[in-house]
Amino acid sequence: MGCSQSVDAAAAADTRVSQAIEEELKRARREEAMETKCLLLGPGESGKSTIVKQMRLVYSSPYTTAELLSFRETIFSNLLQSAQSLLSSFSALKIRLPADVKEETRWLREVDETEEVVDPETGGLRSEAAQALGRLWEAEGTKEAMRRSAEFQLNDSAEYFFTHLARIASPSYLPTEEDVLRTRVRSIGVVEQTFEVLKGRKLRVVDVGGQRSERKKWVHQFENIGMLLYALSCPSFPEQPRPTLIVGRRFVVAVSEYNQTLFEDSRQNRLDESLELWEMISASRWFRRSTFVLFLNKTDIFERKILSGFAPLAASVPNYRGPPSNVAAAKSYMLDTFTALYKQHTPERALFAHFTQATDKVSTQVVLGAVMTGVLTSTLQEMGLL
Numbered sequence: 477m478g479c480s481q482s483v484d485a486a487a488a489a490d491t492r493v494s495q496a497i498e499e500e501l502k503r504a505r506r507e508e509a510m511e512t513k514c515l516l517l518g519p520g521e522s523g524k525s526t527i528v529k530q531m532r533l534v535y536s537s538p539y540t541t542a543e544l545l546s547f548r549e550t551i552f553s554n555l556l557q558s559a560q561s562l563l564s565s566f567s568a569l570k571i572r573l574p575a576d577v578k579e580e581t582r583w584l585r586e587v588d589e590t591e592e593v594v595d596p597e598t599g600g601l602r603s604e605a606a607q608a609l610g611r612l613w614e615a616e617g618t619k620e621a622m623r624r625s626a627e628f629q630l631n632d633s634a635e636y637f638f639t640h641l642a643r644i645a646s647p648s649y650l651p652t653e654e655d656v657l658r659t660r661v662r663s664i665g666v667v668e669q670t671f672e673v674l675k676g677r678k679l680r681v682v683d684v685g686g687q688r689s690e691r692k693k694w695v696h697q698f699e700n701i702g703m704l705l706y707a708l709s710c711p712s713f714p715e716q717p718r719p720t721l722i723v724g725r726r727f728v729v730a731v732s733e734y735n736q737t738l739f740e741d742s743r744q745n746r747l748d749e750s751l752e753l754w755e756m757i758s759a760s761r762w763f764r765r766s767t768f769v770l771f772l773n774k775t776d777i778f779e780r781k782i783l784s785g786f787a788p789l790a791a792s793v794p795n796y797r798g799p800p801s802n803v804a805a806a807k808s809y810m811l812d813t814f815t816a817l818y819k820q821h822t823p824e825r826a827l828f829a830h831f832t833q834a835t836d837k838v839s840t841q842v843v844l845g846a847v848m849t850g851v852l853t854s855t856l857q858e859m860g861l862l
C-alpha cells in the first residue's frame with residue numbers, strides 16, 4: 477500500500493513537471509507569436525510605403541507639425557517632376573502647347589533642383605513657380621495629355637497636387653495627412669518599423685523598394701516571415717491591345733511597345749510584371765509557412781479608368797469576357813486572376829485579399845483592422861495557442 481502510494485506520488489510529480497514544461501513552452505511560443513514579421517512586397521509604385529504610412533497613422537501617433545512641414549519639399553518636388561513629365565510628353569503625344577504657355581513654362585523644364593522652386597524666406601513655393609505650374613495645368617492640351625498619361629511616366633498623384641495647387645502655393649502652407657499619403661518617394665533599401673496592432677500583438681513591418689534594381693535586396697529579408705503582404709496596383713493594365721496573356725504555371729509574358737509600362741523599363745507592361753512577381757512569390761519555398769495578404773490597390777484609379785470608357789479591360793486583356801464599363805466585373809476578373817495563380821501553387825493555403833485605396837484613411841483603416849484580426853488570430857490558432 478505504502479509502496480503504491482509513493483508510486484502514485486512520483487507519477488503525479490512527473491505529471492506536474494511535464495505540465496510545467498508544457499506551460500513554459502506554450503508561454504515561449506505565445507511570446508514569440510506576439511511579434512509577427514510582415515514583409516511588404518510588390519512592384520514599384522504599387523503603394524507599399526503608402527500602406528506603411530497608413531499603419532503609422534492607425535497604430536502609432538499622428539504626424540507632428542514639424543513632420544508635416546518636412547514633407548513640403550517632397551510635395552514641391554513631386555509637382556515639379558510631374559510638370560516636367562507633362563512638358564516632355566507634349567511632343568511625343570503630338571499635342572500642341574499654346575505659344576504663351578510654352579514661354580511661361582520654359583524655365584520649369586530647366587529646373588534641376590527642387591531648391592530652385594522654394595522661397596528661401598518662407599520655405600514655401602516660389603510665386604513664379606506656382607504661376608507657371610498653374611498656367612501649365614490650365615493650358616489647352618494638358619487635359620488630353622492627362623487622359624493619355626499611361627503613354628508616358630506620370631506620378632499617380634500628379635492630378636491631386638495640381639488640383640490643390642492654390643492651397644499648396646500659400647506661403648503658410650502646412651501639408652495635410654492626405655497630402656503626405658499622396659507623396660511619392662521611390663524606396664531605396666529596407667525600412668523596418670514595429671507597431672502594436674492588437675493588444676500586446678506587434679507587427680514588425682519591413683518595407684522594401686519595388687523597382688527592379690531594388691529586388692535583389694529582397695532575399696535578405698525572406699527568413700521567418702509570418703505575414704507576406706503583396707501590394708499590386710490594379711490600374712496597371714495596358715490601354716492598348718496586345719498579344720494574348722496566358723495566365724498559368726507556364727504563362728507567357730506579353731510585352732507591348734505602347735502600353736502602361738514600368739518606370740525602369742519602358743518595354744515591360746506593369747500588369748505582366750506584377751503577375752510574374754506574384755507567381756514567383758506564391759511558389760517560393762521561403763513563404764510556405766507565411767500567411768499571404770494581397771492588396772489590390774489603387775482601386776480609385778482603376779474604377780475611374782474602367783468607367784472612362786477610354787480603356788476597356790477587354791481591349792488589352794483578351795481573357796476578360798465581362799461587360800466593358802462594369803467595375804464590379806473588372807474587379808472580380810483581377811481578383812480571380814491573382815487568386816487562381818496563387819492557388820495553382822498553394823491550393824490549401826488561405827489568401828486574405830482586399831481591394832484598397834491606400835491614400836484613403838477611412839477605408840484603409842477598416843481593411844487593416846480586418847487583416848490584423850483575421851491573420852494574427854489564425855496564426856495563433858495554427859500554432860495551437862488559442
Ligand SMILES: Nc1nc2c(ncn2[C@@H]2O[C@H](COP(=O)(O)OP(=O)(O)OP(=O)(O)O)[C@@H](O)[C@H]2O)c(=O)[nH]1
Binds near residue numbers: 519660661
Ligand atoms: N490614387 C491613388 N494613389 C495611390 C494609392 N496608393 C498609393 N498611391 C500613390 O502612388 C504613389 C506610389 O506609392 P508608394 O507607396 O511610394 O509605392 P511603393 O510601392 O512604395 O513604391 P517603391 O518604393 O518604388 O517600391 C504615391 O504617390 C502614392 O501616394 C491609391 O490607392 N490610390
Ligand SMILES: [Mg+2]
Binds near residue numbers: 525526661662663686
Ligand atoms: Mg516604397
